[in-house]
Amino acid sequence: MLKMPGLTETERAGCSNILKLMSAADLMSLSDTVTNKMIVVENVTEAMETILSFTRSAEELLKRKKVYRELIFRYLAKEGVAMPPNSEKHQLAKRTLELWSSGKVLVEEEKLPGGPGETRLSQTSETGSSDFDxxxxxxxxxxxxxxxxxxxxxxxxxxxxxxxxxxxxxxxxxxxxxxxxxxxxxxxxxxxxxxxxxxxxxxxxxxxxxxxxxxxxxxxxxxxxxxxxxxxxxxxxxxxxxxxxxxxxxxxxxxxxxxxxxxxxxxxxxxxxxxxxxxxxxxxxxxxxxxxxxxxxxx
The missing domain is CATH 3.10.450.50 (Nuclear Transport Factor 2; Chain: A,)
Structure with a gap:
């Protein structure tokens, strides 16, 4: 799959975690939008990969209509970033971009194949450091x-x-x-x-x-x-x-x-x-x- 320049490793990981919070229907719809329906995807995994590959910037993805305010709010909460419940979408997006540009993502939650959600707590940075502290x-x-x-x-x-x-x-x-x-x-x-x-x-x-x-x-x-x-x-x-x-x-x-x-x-x-x-x-x-x-x- 073509990977267009624009997303750093941290942004790609963060965008991926936001996409995981979306419904299957919204993921399929967003995939159609970013590719102008030029690529047909079969499942949510393909849809996510396509969206990430054809997204020119993190800011562009956060502005998409299907990336609802509530999704960004939930993502920041999982990262340990507290925001006022009445924050507007553009404020949440700005704080998310600041988090990613810092190069550190504190907390991410992953679903392991075939099993329940596992809490994944790791130190990550743009160099991929994961020394245990x-x-x-x-x-x-x-x-x-x-x-x-x-x-x-x-x-x-x-x-x-x-x-x-x-x-x-x-x-x-x-x-x-x-x-x-x-x-x-x-x-x-x-x-x-x-x-x-x-x-x-x-x-x-x-x-x-x-x-x-x-x-x-x-x-x-x-x-x-x-x-x-x-x-x-x-x-x-x-x-x-x-x-x-x-x-x-x-x-x-x-x-x-x-x-x-x-x-x-x-x-x-x-x-x-x-x-x-x-x-x-x-x-x-x-x-x-x-x-x-x-x-x-x-x-």
């Missing part, structure tokens, strides 16, 4: 996870993103400790139950979890056996009120299906309400776990 993975994972989870809070007015059990290992375990007046411990085992309980926090209880991604609020540890622990502290809100703080420790393990694919193996979530904090500062909470405590949590 646990601290970078921790930043990327938290941006992706909380953006995804918060999108299901109806008060934000955002389109809900692709949440589900596909982001967890089948035997994932969730420990949820809540201190709001009284103390309550809940435990859930299995991808379906863990997924449903976590999304209920934002979708049903309308909580908004805001992680503190500064060094005092985020810690990442990598074990020699492939487990990466990501611990993050943050604040919990409902509407305009700050209800308290949380500390969340995730255990992540690479999927053997693909080198840069990670899934959640364990979640330890501790929530403390304002009354349990005794007037302590909540604006940018710090982690209370030390490294040895983190290793014990997810052992």
């Amino acid at each position: 646990p601290s970078v993975l921790g930043q990327q994972f938290c941006q992706w996870f909380f953006q995804l989870l918060n999108s299901h809070n109806p008060s934000l007015g955002q389109p809900p993103q692709d949440w589900g059990p596909q982001h967890f290992w089948p035997d994932v375990k969730l420990r949820l400790l809540t201190r709001t007046g009284s103390e309550q411990m809940e435990e859930f085992l299995g991808a379906e139950l863990v997924s449903l309980r976590l999304v209920a926090l934002t979708r049903d209880e309308q909580l908004l979890l805001s992680p503190n991604l500064e060094p005092r609020g985020l810690k990442t540890l990598a074990s020699p056996h492939g487990l990466v622990l990501v611990a993050v502290a943050g604040t919990i809100h409902r509407n305009q009120a700050c209800l308290g703080i949380f500390e969340n420790v995730f255990g992540l393990i690479r999927s053997p299906l693909e080198n840069h694919s990670w899934k959640i193996k364990s979640v330890n979530l501790k929530i403390r309400g304002q009354e349990a904090l005794g007037g302590a500062e909540t604006s940018a909470p710090a982690l209370t776990y030390n490294s040895s405590e983190l290793q014990l949590l997810c052992s």
Whole structure:
């Protein structure tokens, strides 16, 4: 297939991820548009390749009518780029082009052939560097996870993103400790139950979890056996009120299906309400776990 000049590797990867969010009918229609119906495609894979090959610039593709505002919004959210829900299409397109020109794409989600969606978190740049750095993975994972989870809070007015059990290992375990007046411990085992309980926090209880991604609020540890622990502290809100703080420790393990694919193996979530904090500062909470405590949590 002819590949016309114009798209950098980063732009091509980004455009591809936006096209993956489109319906099959819209992809076929867009393929007809960019080729003036000169090329007949048989399926969505051919349609995507044709669109990318005949697109002269990333800006041209983002301006296409079939590339709806909501698609660009969802793409940026998956990249960990927060935009106001009422942003206009041209503003979203401008921010997307800025992201691509920086040469770094933080988060992308790929569908593996014949299987559910895998979370793919990788450092990418125009040189194709993918050296593993646990601290970078921790930043990327938290941006992706909380953006995804918060999108299901109806008060934000955002389109809900692709949440589900596909982001967890089948035997994932969730420990949820809540201190709001009284103390309550809940435990859930299995991808379906863990997924449903976590999304209920934002979708049903309308909580908004805001992680503190500064060094005092985020810690990442990598074990020699492939487990990466990501611990993050943050604040919990409902509407305009700050209800308290949380500390969340995730255990992540690479999927053997693909080198840069990670899934959640364990979640330890501790929530403390304002009354349990005794007037302590909540604006940018710090982690209370030390490294040895983190290793014990997810052992």
